[in-house]
Amino acid sequence: xxxxxxxxxxxxxxxxxxxxxxxxxxxxxxxxxxxxxxxxxxxxxxxxxxxxxxxxxxxxxxxxxxxxxxxxxxxxxxxxxxxxxxxxxxxxxxxxxxxxxxxxxxxxxxxxxxxxxxxxxxxxxxxxxxxxxxxxxxxxxxxxxxxxxxxxxxxxxxxxxxxxxxxxxxxxxxxxxxxxxxxxxxxxxxxxxxxxxxxxxxxxxxxxxxxxxxxxxxxxxxxxxxxxxxxxxxxxxxxxxxxxxxxxxxxxxxxxxxxxxxxxxxxxxxxxxxxxxxxxxxxxxxxxxxxxxxxxxxxxxxxxxxxxxxxxxxxxxxxxxxxxxxxxxxxxxxxxxxxxxxxxxxxxxxxxxxxxxxxxxxxxxxxxxxxxxxxxxxxxxxxxxxxxxxxxxxxxxxxxxxxxxxxxxxxxxxxxxxxxxxxxxxx
Ligand code: AMP
Numbered sequence: 514x515x516x517x518x519x520x521x522x523x524x525x526x527x528x529x530x531x532x533x534x535x536x537x538x539x540x541x542x543x544x545x546x547x548x549x550x551x552x553x554x555x556x557x558x559x560x561x562x563x564x565x566x567x568x569x570x571x572x573x574x575x576x577x578x579x580x581x582x583x584x585x586x587x588x589x590x591x592x593x594x595x596x597x598x599x600x601x602x603x604x605x606x607x608x609x610x611x612x613x614x615x616x617x618x619x620x621x622x623x624x625x626x627x628x629x630x631x632x633x634x635x636x637x638x639x640x641x642x643x644x645x646x647x648x649x650x651x652x653x654x655x656x657x658x659x660x661x662x663x664x665x666x667x668x669x670x671x672x673x674x675x676x677x678x679x680x681x682x683x684x685x686x687x688x689x690x691x692x693x694x695x696x697x698x699x700x701x702x703x704x705x706x707x708x709x710x711x712x713x714x715x716x717x718x719x720x721x722x723x724x725x726x727x728x729x730x731x732x733x734x735x736x737x738x739x740x741x742x743x744x745x746x747x748x749x750x751x752x753x754x755x756x757x758x759x760x761x762x763x764x765x766x767x768x769x770x771x772x773x774x775x776x777x778x779x780x781x782x783x784x785x786x787x788x789x790x791x792x793x794x795x796x797x798x799x800x801x802x803x804x805x806x807x808x809x810x811x812x813x814x815x816x817x818x819x820x821x822x823x824x825x826x827x828x829x830x831x832x833x834x835x836x837x838x839x840x841x842x843x844x845x846x847x848x849x850x851x852x853x854x855x856x857x858x859x860x861x862x863x864x865x866x867x868x869x870x871x872x873x874x875x876x877x878x879x880x881x882x883x884x885x886x887x888x889x890x891x892x893x894x895x896x897x898x899x900x901x902x903x904x905x906x907x908x909x910x911x912x913x914x915x916x917x918x919x920x921x922x923x924x925x926x927x928x929x930x931x932x933x934x935x936x937x938x939x940x
Pocket of ligand 1: 594628633634636795797820824
């Protein structure tokens with residue numbers, strides 16, 4: 514039996530790759546516009562990094578990691594998310610070495626989580642994200658939200674909703690945590706197994722539980738807003754006011770907590786409202802993670818970032834019927850009439866490529882008719898037809914495939930003639 518791709522993975526085939534290039538290009542250009550620099554970190558890291566950097570109590574670490582021992586008995590994990598690796602690299606290479614410096618980074622690439630599969634959820638998936646490290650100013654929180662919204666707009670997505678909340682600073686979050694434990698502890702037994710574990714480890718996540726979301730204790734749970742200290746309140750007000758200045762629509766959602774342990778202050782999430790998008794409506798989100806750099810062994814440096822699912826963004830484009838411009842045509846197809854001209858076609862092809870003309874030729878010594886068919890299939894703008902007589906006379910035929918007009922040009926000028934015509938086409 515033929516071997517198939519591993520469960521939870523899929524191939525991105527050539528017919529679909531243009532969509533990915535298009536998406537990657539918009540991400541790259543937008544990040545550059547905001548002066549974020551690309552960073553590429555390894556696909557696997559030591560397991561310890563994710564335990565510390567993502568948090569032991571999270572679903573990701575407790576259930577979903579691809580962890581194994583390598584041949585040297587080191588515990589290795591395929592990265593389930595991007596932030597921990599980026600922060601590890603930031604600390605390892607001391608990218609913070611200058612004071613009062615903000616380090617703005619972005620990444621794209623595959624992530625791995627052992628999850629139950631469904632539409633929009635696979636075990637290898639792709640994320641892009643940004644991290645802004647070194648600055649605790651609410652304008653940075655607002656900037657990353659603006660950056661993500663700009664990407665959605667550039668893609669043409671309309672049905673997106675931004676939900677935002679604050680978890681406050683460390684002090685506020687700790688007070689809130691105590692209040693939640695006090696609230697949920699007496700009814701602990703009525704909650705699901707995961708929540709019973711979460712109550713002590715990370716009670717904020719109880720609010721996020723899909724199983725217990727209809728339990729009456731959820732309604733009556735204490736609200737974060739009542740536990741924010743003045744600094745946290747002011748910080749959040751500033752973030753919202755920046756978003757207001759930019760006319761970015763958002764909804765306040767007091768139950769938004771995000772899955773990872775390390776968030777504080779701003780948290781936000783972006784959902785697709787497009788009809789038919791399916792149950793997995795989250796496109797991504799992020800927030801502030803002051804404390805994470807210290808957690809992975811660096812100095813006390815604040816950070817804020819987001820991560821979005823690239824597979825999901827492509828699904829959102831599909832759900833909103835947005836056509837992606839695909840540039841898959843070729844400029845020239847060389848049709849050759851005999852074996853002698855076949856060899857010349859090979860030479861001419863490289864001469865055209867030396868001048869950045871995208872071209873193809875026949876590789877099978879096929880009949881002329883079949884070669885023209887191939888030229889049509891490849892959407893060639895021009896064909897060059899080389900016959901033996903023409904070759905001897907130093908003349909060659911050029912055919913515009915759209916207008917079907919055929920003309921003769923001098924053999925030694927053919928490259929220039931093609932370039933001239935392609936320039937007219939591009940104007
Ligand atoms: P998270 O780091 O869990 O907040 O994930 C951020 C985004 O990555 C999600 O909103 C999804 O768009 C995407 N994502 C996370 N897990 C998966 C998965 N298993 N399959 C596809 N996309 C995913």
